[in-house]
Amino acid sequence: MTPSTPTAPTAPLRDHDLAHAFDHASRTYDGLTALNPGYRTDLLRSARRLRLPRGGAGLHVLDLGCGTGASTRALLRAAPHARITAVDASEGMLRRARAKRWPSHVRFLHMTAEELAASGEGPFDAVFAAYLIRNVTDPDRVLAAVRTVLRPGGRLAVHEYSLSGSAVHRALWTAVCRGVIVPAGTLSGDRALYRHLWRSVLAFDTAPDFTDRLRRAGFTGVCAVPVAGWQTGIVHTFLGSTGSTGLAGYAR
Template sequence: MNLLRDEDLAAAFDHAARSYDTLVAANPGYHAHLRRSVRRLGLPGHGEGLRVLDLGCGTGASTAALRSALPGADITAVDASAGMLERAAAKPWAAGVTFVHSPAEDLREAGVKGPFDAVFAAYLFRNLSDPDAVLGTVHALLAPGGRLGVHEYTLSGRRADRAVWTLVCRGIVQPVATALKDGGLYRHLWRSVVAFDTAARFAERLRAAGFERVRALPVPGWQTGIAHTFVARRAHAAPGDAR
């Protein structure tokens, strides 16, 4: 199953940036589901005084969800696509939002430094060549007790859910995307979900990366069994541990 990777994928997102918001707005519940996933992090006090990393922010939909639920947080939003990031940065934002152009694999080189109280990643990990390496980086960037939220297309493993995903992609998404000359990216979208972890497998991947209190929570509506919120924490440092 051929997937776009790295430079080719970033270039495809660059090209699709101009119409990306229009396409996702046609997805029922898209923005509400992101806000739900942010709330599932359970961060206190509307985010006052917290540092949050929005990893793979795209055109800013996840950033807007974070800002809506956590108006007091200091948000660093990162994306590998210059085109998507340009769209995100051009939107009106309250103080406390910073955008950084960087692949998730090169955060240190881009000057992104922890500790963060939370990391949120929407629709990111199935697009990475080495998701385990990035999970290791995220774990290191989190403060002890810091929280991770992942909003991702991860199939339940049921045949019916794969069939619904295929029907929606081939019957609706891909024809529209092809008309917009972005067919390659949205064919990748279908393939990347089918080829990626099931929800149970991704939860195990999080545990293997050192996260605790891992939970996989379904997204409501037509995406039940297709998309999930994963919440997890970095363990608190043991007494005497140094950072």
């Protein structure tokens, strides 16, 4: 069996092993994601779906699981006047993010969602979480932490690999992973992380299941909106709110 023909996926990486894999992959992560057509465009579309008024003026927004800063950049473009706090559990990814140029109202913190909730940071008017929830051991605990740091009526946008439930989309995802994603990750020396990406998507909630999970976590006005292009049915924006006041009731 050659490195370019991966075997069937097994259990995803978790906790320390996953953080270590992200630390190691941080040096090539931006280059590999740039090979994905629409990667940054889709992040920006999801960030804009928060529909923050006045370009975010006077608002404090959390980028949860910011990685190397691609999602932070999307938030900054969608809400250029918002104060943005970006957090991630991988020091390696944060090191890459911090090395880029940012305005003074963007800052980065090394912590998990649970640590953030206990730290006294916030409250936040909106939370953007891109490619995070699928990677955590306990999604319900993380969503509870998100609710803790959001103001009443605050907005949540989760940009995530979450399959539609169609066998066609599941097969397409596996074909792309076997043909492109895992081989590219292998060449960069990060085979374990990109095999994790493949199998974690297969193991994660379908889009209907994740919308139900958000409702159970207490979010209101929950809906799932697909992204465009080849990832339609594979990646969705999930939108919700912590109540019916303040910033809630935004247009889809």
